[in-house]
Amino acid sequence: xxxxxxxxxxxxxxxxxxxxxxxxxxxxxxxxxxxxxxxxxxxxxxxxxxxxxxxxxxxxxxxxxxxxxxxxxxxxxxxxxxxxxxxxxxxxxxxxxxxxxxxxxxxxxxxxxxxxxxxxxxxxxxxxxxxxxxxxxxxxxxxxxxxxxxxxxxxxxxxxxxxxxxxxxxxxxxxxxxxxxxxxxxxxxxxxxxxxxxxxxxxxxxxxxxxxxxxxxxxxxxxxxxxxxxxxxxxxxxxxxxxxxxxxxxxxxxxxxxxxxxxxxxxxxxxxxxxxxxxxxxxxxxxxxxxxxxxxxxxxxxxxxxxxxxxxxxxxxxxxxxxxxxxxxxxxxxxxxxxxxxxxxxxxxxxxxxxxxxxxxxxxxxxxxxxxxxxxxxxxxxxxxxxxxxxxxxxxxxxxxxxxxxxxxxxxxxxxxxxxxxxxxxxxxxxxxxxxxxxxxxxxxxxxxxxxxxxxxxxxxxxxxxxxxxxxxxxxxxxxxxxxxxxxxxxxxxxxxxxxxxxxxxxxxxxxxxxxxxxxxxxxxxxxxxxxxxxxxxxxxx
Amino acid sequence: xxxxxxxxxxxxxxxxxxxxxxxxxxxxxxxxxxxxxxxxxxxxxxxxxxxxxxxxxxxxxxxxxxxxxxxxxxxxxxxxxxxxxxxxxxxxxxxxxxxxxxxxxxxxxxxxxxxxxxxxxxxxxxxxxxxxxxxxxxxxxxxxxxxxxxxxxxxxxxxxxxxxxxxxxxxxxxxxxxxxxxxxxxxxxxxxxxxxxxxxxxxxxxxxxxxxxxxxxxxxxxxxxxxxxxxxxxxxxxxxxxxxxxxxxxxxxxxxxxxxxxxxxxxxxxxxxxxxxxxxxxxxxxxxxxxxxxxxxxxxxxxxxxxxxxxxxxxxxxxxxxxxxx
Numbered sequence: 001x002x003x004x005x006x007x008x009x010x011x012x013x014x015x016x017x018x019x020x021x022x023x024x025x026x027x028x029x030x031x032x033x034x035x036x037x038x039x040x041x042x043x044x045x046x047x048x049x050x051x052x053x054x055x056x057x058x059x060x061x062x063x064x065x066x067x068x069x070x071x072x073x074x075x076x077x078x079x080x081x082x083x084x085x086x087x088x089x090x091x092x093x094x095x096x097x098x099x100x101x102x103x104x105x106x107x108x109x110x111x112x113x114x115x116x117x118x119x120x121x122x123x124x125x126x127x128x129x130x131x132x133x134x135x136x137x138x139x140x141x142x143x144x145x146x147x148x149x150x151x152x153x154x155x156x157x158x159x160x161x162x163x164x165x166x167x168x169x170x171x172x173x174x175x176x177x178x179x180x181x182x183x184x185x186x187x188x189x190x191x192x193x194x195x196x197x198x199x200x201x202x203x204x205x206x207x208x209x210x211x212x213x214x215x216x217x218x219x220x221x222x223x224x225x226x227x228x229x230x231x232x233x234x235x236x237x238x239x240x241x242x243x244x245x246x247x248x249x250x251x252x253x254x255x256x257x258x259x260x261x262x263x264x265x266x267x268x269x270x271x272x273x274x275x276x277x278x279x280x281x282x283x284x285x286x287x288x289x290x291x292x293x294x295x296x297x298x299x300x301x302x303x304x305x306x307x308x309x310x311x312x313x314x315x316x317x318x319x320x321x322x323x324x325x326x327x328x329x330x331x332x333x334x335x336x337x338x339x340x341x342x343x344x345x346x347x348x349x350x351x352x353x354x355x356x357x358x359x360x361x362x363x364x365x366x367x368x369x370x371x372x373x374x375x376x377x378x379x380x381x382x383x384x385x386x387x388x389x390x391x392x393x394x395x396x397x398x399x400x401x402x403x404x405x406x407x408x409x410x411x412x413x414x415x416x417x418x419x420x421x422x423x424x425x426x427x428x429x430x431x432x433x434x435x436x437x438x439x440x441x442x443x444x445x446x447x448x449x450x451x452x453x454x455x456x457x458x459x460x461x462x463x464x465x466x467x468x469x470x471x472x473x474x475x476x477x478x479x480x481x482x483x484x485x486x487x488x489x490x491x492x493x494x495x496x497x498x499x500x501x502x503x504x505x506x507x508x509x510x511x512x513x514x515x516x517x518x519x520x521x522x523x524x525x526x527x528x529x530x531x532x533x534x535x536x537x538x539x540x541x542x
Numbered sequence: 543x544x545x546x547x548x549x550x551x552x553x554x555x556x557x558x559x560x561x562x563x564x565x566x567x568x569x570x571x572x573x574x575x576x577x578x579x580x581x582x583x584x585x586x587x588x589x590x591x592x593x594x595x596x597x598x599x600x601x602x603x604x605x606x607x608x609x610x611x612x613x614x615x616x617x618x619x620x621x622x623x624x625x626x627x628x629x630x631x632x633x634x635x636x637x638x639x640x641x642x643x644x645x646x647x648x649x650x651x652x653x654x655x656x657x658x659x660x661x662x663x664x665x666x667x668x669x670x671x672x673x674x675x676x677x678x679x680x681x682x683x684x685x686x687x688x689x690x691x692x693x694x695x696x697x698x699x700x701x702x703x704x705x706x707x708x709x710x711x712x713x714x715x716x717x718x719x720x721x722x723x724x725x726x727x728x729x730x731x732x733x734x735x736x737x738x739x740x741x742x743x744x745x746x747x748x749x750x751x752x753x754x755x756x757x758x759x760x761x762x763x764x765x766x767x768x769x770x771x772x773x774x775x776x777x778x779x780x781x782x783x784x785x786x787x788x789x790x791x792x793x794x795x796x797x798x799x800x801x802x803x804x805x806x807x808x809x810x811x812x813x814x815x816x817x818x819x820x821x822x823x824x825x826x827x828x829x830x831x832x833x834x835x836x837x838x839x840x841x842x843x844x845x846x847x848x849x850x851x852x853x854x855x856x857x858x859x860x861x862x863x864x865x866x867x868x
Contacts, residue, residue, distance in 0.1 A: 028685045164684045164706045339683040368683055369806075370645050370690060416772065426768045428748045430681055432644070434806030436748070456749070474681070476768040 003251045007079065011086045018083035022147050025377060026162070027339040034059075036379040038083070038140045039331055043067040043207070044200040045141075048134045049380050051127040052326035057381040067207065074208040078194055078201055079233050079248035084139035085194050089233060092186035104229040106190050109237045109246060113195045117279045118287035120202040125291030130322065131298065131353050135330030137199050142179075145356060148336040149345055150176030167341040168364055175345070175356075195235055195246070202277070205245035209276050215242050215253060216268035221261035228253035228262055237274070238262060245277040294352075303351025305495070310486035311349045313360040313406045313467065316367060317375040317386040320493045321350075327382035330356040334374035334383055340365035342469065343374065358383075360405060362469035362485055367405060369432040369468060406467030407489035407498055408437070408460045415482035417457045421447050425458050427471035427483050437465035438483075462489060462498055587716040587724040592786035593738040594821065595629050603860045604820035606829065609867030612795055612817070616661035619819040620789075622863040629788050630737055632670030636788075637677060637735035638663060638702065640693055641742050641758050644804050645682040648692045651798035651811040654741050656696035658793045658817065662741060663700040674700065677731035678761045679707035705731045712764045719780030720846070721773050726765035737788040740823075744794040744814060744830045746802030750774045752834055752841055753803050754827040755790040755820075756781050779846035782823045782853055792818040792830045799834060824853025825860055 021035040036059060039045055046063035050056050056063075066077055078085045098106060123133045135141040149169040154176070156162040169175075185192035194201055215238050228238045231253075236246035238253040254262045303309065304321050315334055318324055335343040335358050342365030345356040358374070360367060372391055375383040386403065389395045393402035408427075416422040428438040440456045447453050460483075467485050475481040489498035605622035607615040620626050630636060640654030648655055663674050676697040680687040684706050688694040697704050705711065713729035732738070742758035749771055750757065759781040760767065770777045794814035801810045814833055820826040824847045828838045838844055838855060848855045 027683070027689075160708050160710060164708055166709060339686055368645055368686055371686065422772055423749075423774070424771045425749055426771045429771070429803060432804050432806060434801045434804075434810055436801055436804070440748070470682075474768050476766065476771075478766075 004255050007251060010080045014081045015083050015086045025333060025336045036333060036377050039379040041066045042138065042140050042200060044134055044138050044203045045329055047203065048127050048132055049327060052130050052132050059379060070204050070207045071210050073213050074211040074244055074247055074249050075201060075204040076249040077204055079250040082139055084143040087183060088186050088191050088193055091183050092190045095187050100230050104226050107229045107232040107235050109235045109243060113235060113246065114277060114279050115196050116198050116202040117277050118283055119197060120199040121284050121287040122291030123199055125288040126294050129295035130326045131295050132326055132329065134199055137197055138329065139198055139200055141329050141331040145330060145332040146175055146179040148332045150179060170344050171347055191233055205277055208244045212267055213264055214244050214268050215247060216263050216265040218261045221259045223259055228257050230256055241272050241274050243274040298351055298353050301351055309349050311359060313485060313487045315343060315358055315360060315374045315383050316391055316403045316405050317372065317384040318382060318492055319384065324382050325353050327380045328357045329380055332356065333377045334358045337373045337377045339371060340368050342366050360469060362472035366470035366473040367468040402466050404466045404489055404491045406485045406487045407462050407465050408471050408483050408485045410460065411482045411484065414477050417455045421445065421453060421455060423456060424476065425456050426474045426476060428458050430470045430474045432468060432470060433464050433466060435464065437461050438471060583714055584724050587714040588729060589716050590732055590785060593788045594786045595788055597628055600861055602863055603822050604825050604857060604862040606864040607817045607867050608815055610815055611868050612655060612657040613661040614867045615817040616658060616665065618865055618867045619817055620665060622865060623819055626665045626669045630666050630669040630671050633672045634736040635673040635675065635734055636666045636671045637675045637731045637738045639740045639758060639762065640676065640678060641761060642678040642687045642691050642693050643681045643761060645686045645690050646805065647690060650805045651743060651796040652803060652805040653691040654743050655793050655795050656692035658791065658795065659693060659741055660696040660700055662739060662791060663702055674702040675705055675731050675734055676702045677705040677728065679728045679764055717780060717784045719783045721776040722780045725763055728762045728764055740787050740790040742792055744792055744833055745798040746800050746834060748802060750778060750843060752831045754830040755792050755823045756827050759785045775842040775846055778843035779850065782847050790820055790823050790826055792826050794830060794833050797833050822853040822860065824848055824855055825857035828855045828857050
């Protein structure tokens with residue numbers, strides 16, 4: 001069997017695997033599938049997060065599985081495994097109307113192909129300061145995000161295959177058309193994204209410098225027909241001085257050479273090769289400077305601290321915001337797996353650094369109490385893998401209390417019982433804590449017609465509220481809810497805490513005072529009951 | 543210009559002119575006035591048939607069973623009602639409607655007990671029922687609710703079909719109730735069923751005080767349900783008008799005494815060891831409300847329903863049975 005056929009089988013397999021993992025990244029099908037594996041083997045994710053956090057989080061060690069073979073073989077990932085690369089190659093092939101000569105011309109190396117290295121340098125410089133931006137263009141992150149935010153919701157519209165209740169994603173059209181544009185560019189420049197923009201390709205290109213196997217051209221046999229270029233995926237100039245950093249190891253050139261002048265050799269003579277990426281020092285410095293400056297410019301815009309926006313309610317288990325920006329790769333796996341659609345890709349809510357990171361929008365969903373799937377799939381620990389016990393503050397976590405994502409506040413000018421003498425309290429009904437964080441008081445009022453009416457008016461107990469947002473989600477004041485959850489009071493940040501008792505006062509979450517025997521704040525008598533709950537939960541579900 | 547060419551080109555233009563005129567004429571809407579959309583919706587609304595079975599005036603219409611074995615209680619109570627064969631015919635498709643509103647473990651009492659659902663399903667199977675359907679439109683995420691409540695596992699075990707509330711499962715249904723005129727309803731399960739059995743837990747409710755067999759039908763509605771709270775008693779009393787089930791089962795094996803309807807703590811749950819089967823939802827709920835330790839005289843929706851002759855709060859005047867099982 002020809003090696004290019006083997007490659008094709010590999011591509012079909014990995015594309016299928018990617019689709020499969022994309023599909024099963026949801027409550028009913030997740031089971032134990034390693035759905036994050038494509039992100040975990042991604043060396044750019046591993047290296048960049050290692051730069052920002054000085055650690056290699058959990059499964060990211062799998063990146064060695066890709067990195068080490070790259071050191072031997074070169075950028076084989078780009079044309080054997082990468083699902084985004086496969087999508088580009090397939091699109092380019094499907095719509096290719098060029099003649100052989102035009103194909104040869106379209107596959108010659110161009111200076112613009114060095115852009116990806118400058119992009120990588122810029123992102124690397126930002127990462128040195130703790131701002132992780134590789135996810136904007138990393139192909140796996142980009143493709144997963146595009147599927148989550150645009151492709152699957154589109155496919156779901158006629159089929160209802162992916163959601164029970166349809167999911168919406170803010171500015172999905174931006175992500176959708178960006179995907180359309182990047183894929184469409186294959187008609188202009190074949191493998192446009194891979195050759196010009198891909199920072200992962202650039203990383204692998206740099207690593208290729210060391211590879212032992214390379215395409216070798218026998219200059220005696222070669223008749224300079226350039227036919228090796230007609231299907232050259234990487235535009236790596238196999239017809240002359242090979243650019244190993246651009247070579248996707250697709251083997252098409254070997255296939256296409258009518259004179260058997262090309263071969264994949266062990267340690268071929270490096271003379272006559274362009275061994276590393278061709279980048280200019282001045283441009284590299286400029287790219288690095290832009291990347292480095294992006295850090296103070298964005299951080300001193302205040303979005304992480306003084307000017308943090310109330311809308312930036314992060315999923316439960318998220319680390320503090322500055323660490324979150326060191327870890328989140330914007331792959332949007334969490335958004336994909338979220339069963340309630342509460343997670344949305346941010347635009348500028350979290351500042352320029354937070355684009356496409358997950359934030360909770362209570363109009364589209366709410367945080368399901370007994371769910372920690374977002375942390376489960378997060379490959380980098382931006383959302384930590386917390387247990388239900390830890391999330392709810394049960395058992396050994398009782399002293400720490402539940403993980404709060406924010407706090408709910410009433411807008412009494414919009415609340416029906418508060419402003420309009422109309423019964424409601426849906427918020428109290430759906431509040432999932434026990435005792436409920438939302439409680440109500442009955443008041444007798446005289447309405448505008450002079451009649452005595454008894455109304456039930458709701459209040460929030462900030463000690464018990466976990467910021468799940470189901471109150472806001474179910475509030476009938478649809479456009480601008482009468483109860484809204486904002487980030488203040490979130491567990492992950494002491495700076496954003498609300499109550500003294502929660503800011504680390506010695507008495508734990510009660511702020512000292514024990515409440516009534518009917519349950520209290522979850523720190524008194526009610527706690528005993530709840531700590532037993534998890535076992536019941538697990539045994540019932542087993 | 544040749545005559546032929548002239549005729550061809552003039553003819554084409556003429557056809558285009560005629561086509562434009564015809565198209566505009568066909569599409570021209572002279573109504574306006576705003577209300578016609580709603581009228582069309584009402585005209586297209588479906589009507590739910592009655593799923594009740596006529597068993598004569600003196601048939602037992604309520605059976606209360608006490609005990610600890612859910613299966614034995616279900617069998618004994620339905621036995622007192624004359625046996626399942628009186629309700630389910632061979633080949634019937636039966637819709638079982640549990641309350642799976644929340645993502646909760648069964649012991650928390652916020653959802654219908656899977657054991658009770660399974661027993662009812664098994665009885666239907668024994669009576670020769672064909673397809674058994676389980677459906678609900680939960681407040682929380684449907685898949686999570688069915689999974690964590692144990693209802694999915696129970697349905698799988700008995701070979702019942704789970705219908706999830708997808709957009710395409712909903713239809714506008716004409717209710718003509720006190721509050722509900724037409725409403726977006728989870729219609730697909732009703733359409734597929736010959737008989738309907740509601741199986742509701744017995745729960746405290748923050749707004750309407752009690753959630754039992756009547757309130758259970760809330761879970762078959764869609765749309766803007768969060769407006770119901772503005773007239774909750776009117777809404778709940780519309781349910782026995784909207785749905786005429788074959789049977790209802792009140793699962794008070796556990797009773798959610800407080801922090802309802804969500805519960806969330808074992809300290810909110812009391813052991814009820816009771817199961818009520820009946821054909822009169824108002825009667826069953828009047829009895830059930832006493833299990834919450836409350837006086838039915840104060841539960842407004844029961845009286846609203848009784849006033850509309852949708853059932854009786856004076857259940858002792860019915861032909862009823864009470865038995866101890868085991």
